[in-house]
Amino acid sequence: MSENGQQRKSFSDNAKLVAKLVLAVVAMFGFGFALVPIYDVFCKVTGLNGKTGGRVVYEAAAADVDLSRTVTLQFVTMNNINMNWVFHPEQNQIEVHPGELNEVKFYAKNPSSVRMVAQAVPSVAPSGSASFLHKTECFCFTQQVLEAGQEIEMPVRFFVDKALPKDVHKMTLSYTLFDVTENFVGTPKLSAN
Amino acid sequence: MATGHDDHHHGPAKGLTRWLYTTNHKDIGTLYLWFSFAMFLLGGTFALVIRAELFQPGLQFVDPNLFNQMTTMHGLVMVFGAVMPAFVGLANWMVPMMIGAPDMALPRMNNWSFWILPFAFAMMSSTLFMDGGGPNFGWTFYAPLSTTFAPKSVTFFIFAVHMMGASSIMGSINIIATIQNLRAPGMTYMKMPLFVWTWLITAYLLIAVMPVLAGVVTMMLFDIHFGTSFFSAAGGGDPVLFQHVFWFFGHPEVYIMILPAFGVVSEIIPTFSRKRLFGYDSMVYATSSIAFLSFIVWAHHMFTTGMPLAGELFFMYSTMLIAVPTGVKVFNWITTMFKGSLSFETPMLFAIAFVVLFTCGGFTGLMLAIAPADFQYQDTYFVVAHFHYVLVPGAVFSIMAAAYYWLPKWTGNMYDENLGKLHFWLSFIGINILFFPQHFLGLAGMPRRVPDYALQFANFNMVSSIGAFFFGFSQLLLLFIVIKTIKGGKKATAQVWEGAEGLEWTLPSPAPYHTFSTPPPIK
Numbered sequence: 001m002s003e004n005g006q007q008r009k010s011f012s013d014n015a016k017l018v019a020k021l022v023l024a025v026v027a028m029f030g031f032g033f034a035l036v037p038i039y040d041v042f043c044k045v046t047g048l049n050g051k052t053g054g055r056v057v058y059e060a061a062a063a064d065v066d067l068s069r070t071v072t073l074q075f076v077t078m079n080n081i082n083m084n085w086v087f088h089p090e091q092n093q094i095e096v097h098p099g100e101l102n103e104v105k106f107y108a109k110n111p112s113s114v115r116m117v118a119q120a121v122p123s124v125a126p127s128g129s130a131s132f133l134h135k136t137e138c139f140c141f142t143q144q145v146l147e148a149g150q151e152i153e154m155p156v157r158f159f160v161d162k163a164l165p166k167d168v169h170k171m172t173l174s175y176t177l178f179d180v181t182e183n184f185v186g187t188p189k190l191s192a193n
Numbered sequence: 194m195a196t197g198h199d200d201h202h203h204g205p206a207k208g209l210t211r212w213l214y215t216t217n218h219k220d221i222g223t224l225y226l227w228f229s230f231a232m233f234l235l236g237g238t239f240a241l242v243i244r245a246e247l248f249q250p251g252l253q254f255v256d257p258n259l260f261n262q263m264t265t266m267h268g269l270v271m272v273f274g275a276v277m278p279a280f281v282g283l284a285n286w287m288v289p290m291m292i293g294a295p296d297m298a299l300p301r302m303n304n305w306s307f308w309i310l311p312f313a314f315a316m317m318s319s320t321l322f323m324d325g326g327g328p329n330f331g332w333t334f335y336a337p338l339s340t341t342f343a344p345k346s347v348t349f350f351i352f353a354v355h356m357m358g359a360s361s362i363m364g365s366i367n368i369i370a371t372i373q374n375l376r377a378p379g380m381t382y383m384k385m386p387l388f389v390w391t392w393l394i395t396a397y398l399l400i401a402v403m404p405v406l407a408g409v410v411t412m413m414l415f416d417i418h419f420g421t422s423f424f425s426a427a428g429g430g431d432p433v434l435f436q437h438v439f440w441f442f443g444h445p446e447v448y449i450m451i452l453p454a455f456g457v458v459s460e461i462i463p464t465f466s467r468k469r470l471f472g473y474d475s476m477v478y479a480t481s482s483i484a485f486l487s488f489i490v491w492a493h494h495m496f497t498t499g500m501p502l503a504g505e506l507f508f509m510y511s512t513m514l515i516a517v518p519t520g521v522k523v524f525n526w527i528t529t530m531f532k533g534s535l536s537f538e539t540p541m542l543f544a545i546a547f548v549v550l551f552t553c554g555g556f557t558g559l560m561l562a563i564a565p566a567d568f569q570y571q572d573t574y575f576v577v578a579h580f581h582y583v584l585v586p587g588a589v590f591s592i593m594a595a596a597y598y599w600l601p602k603w604t605g606n607m608y609d610e611n612l613g614k615l616h617f618w619l620s621f622i623g624i625n626i627l628f629f630p631q632h633f634l635g636l637a638g639m640p641r642r643v644p645d646y647a648l649q650f651a652n653f654n655m656v657s658s659i660g661a662f663f664f665g666f667s668q669l670l671l672l673f674i675v676i677k678t679i680k681g682g683k684k685a686t687a688q689v690w691e692g693a694e695g696l697e698w699t700l701p702s703p704a705p706y707h708t709f710s711t712p713p714p715i716k
Contacts, residue, residue: 013374021366032408178427
């Protein structure tokens with residue numbers, strides 16, 4: 001009687017509660033993946049991480065140059081592990097005025113005997129100033145393909161935002177070059193060892 | 194009540210299939226506890242390989258790759274195989290008996306969530322024999338070490354983690370359903386024993402973060418096999434993202450391992466103080482606050498990843514804030530003992546050691562929470578000493594305390610008190626010889642996860658290794674005591690302990706196979 005009644009009630013109660021909990025599990029699994037775009041947006045908005053933005057159009061008319069200010073820009077290059085390209089900037093540092101369009105060339109050579117594909121990943125230090133460095137042209141926007149022994153000069157065109165905080169006098173733009181040959185030809189990436 | 198034609202409802206089935214097909218919460222609790230003890234010995238064996246290698250500087254027994262596999266497997270087995278299943282086993286045994294329920298709410302799923310585990314761990318352990326070896330990237334499996342540079346067996350590791358996660362999620366759904374739906378009439382939330390309360394909160398933590406762990410290993414799987422770049426900078430991903438997602442799971446995980454321990458200790462201390470627990474309500478609120486705070490402190494594991502100052506400050510202060518509810522708990526335990534008529538049976542000894550040594554681990558945690566100081570401590574043996582102090586004399590001691598406390602209820606026999614006390618003192622002394630010197634090693638700058646070290650660290654490492662073998666072999670005594678108690682011993686009364694209060698102590702010892710088929714009256 002009452003025991004049966006209680007039993008049935010708790011069965012439907014269980015079903016409802018379990019449905020809610022399973023939903024919570026699915027939602028949290030989704031949340032784990034949602035953390036990926038949340039992280040990217042958070043880094044973009046706050047300018048953390050030293051990540052620079054994508055291609056920007058330079059409007060000469062709007063961008064009057066602030067000649068009263070000089071900022072030193074240093075260029076650093078690094079090869080990721082197992083990457084054997086020769087890779088360096090043609091100038092190690094330049095002086096720029098905020099608002100002025102500049103160009104720096106980077107040299108790369110594939111010394112190996114096979115065709116290789118590389119991807120450069122930029123980073124700016126101090127990371128807070130990353131969002132003030134605008135690139136109109138960069139070899140990091142696309143993957144670079146070099147035949148065996150081929151060499152190349154790759155330009156970067158950029159300007160520094162006039163809104164750059166006053167306390168920043170020196171910025172470092174670094175590029176890390178990754179070997180993405182295996183990904184490029186579409187074969188699954190194998191573990192490197 | 195017992196009717197002859199219906200006797201399969203009243204006793205366990207015979208033979209091995211009893212354990213395979215059982216849906217009885219006591220049987221499943223027993224399975225969980227034995228499984229976790231087996232994993233404790235396996236993980237302990239890995240630890241002894243590590244300590245044997247570190248007994249002296251130089252490479253003696255194992256090559257660095259095997260050493261890394263040992264540190265990784267030790268962590269994984271102890272966290273997911275020993276501590277978590279032990280608490281689920283205790284919950285299975287005790288939660289229905291403490292709230293006056295006939296069984297767990299979802300008995301068939303209960304069977305399933307246990308039987309996944311042996312397969313998950315068999316698969317994970319089998320990677321040690323595979324080409325290239327098992328996981329060697331630390332239990333935190335940071336990308337790209339666990340993706341680009343991982344041994345090929347990493348896929349088996351990923352699936353093993355998926356299976357453990359499924360098991361934990363099902364277990365916690367079951368525990369939540371049991372606690373919320375099967376309480377005896379009159380058992381309001383604020384009358385529930387604290388062990389039940391802490392497990393309810395722990396189960397919600399598990400529901401919230403185990404899916405995130407499943408997500409992060411799934412991303413690894415995609416990066417390794419399907420050409421995505423979640424954690425690879427070359428493809429636009431970010432290895433630091435891995436750490437954020439991992440620790441979003443990982444920090445609540447450490448509270449998953451300690452909140453049920455708080456519950457156990459909150460049961461034992463009042464019994465042997467012969468007083469009610471001081472500040473029951475504040476215990477509930479403190480546990481809830483710790484659970485909430487555990488979600489907003491994860492990046493204190495990542496102070497050195499180049500976070501901006503604002504981030505360092507936020508995570509530093511929010512981490513320190515956790516000391517407040519934890520302090521409330523420690524205060525309540527001590528106040529419960531204050532002016533009580535204390536007696537020092539084995540469970541009480543383990544519980545008091547828990548309070549003292551867990552507090553030590555909490556204080557080193559506060560030191561590590563100081564962001565500027567953390568740059569010095571991070572990745573040294575100081576961190577190792579810290580989390581072993583909160584996990585071994587913390588979580589593991591509380592599990593041992595619980596085992597001694599409820600063993601007479603489970604088996605109907607009293608354990609040998611002298612042997613129990615001997616086991617306690619061997620463990621207590623062993624653990625401190627093992628882990629206390631590691632504080633000094635860390636402060637002197639010895640990095641963790643290294644098979645070899647500079648000569649100035651030799652003495653403390655030798656002491657620590659001696660403590661490790663001392664502590665490790667002492668645990669065989671626990672196995673002996675438990676078997677001896679199952680075989681026989683002084684018959685236990687229903688109440689077992691003079692000061693014990695709660696529904697489980699109104700049942701005869703050993704607890705019958707089916708209990709509370711009709712709900713008990715609640716005072």
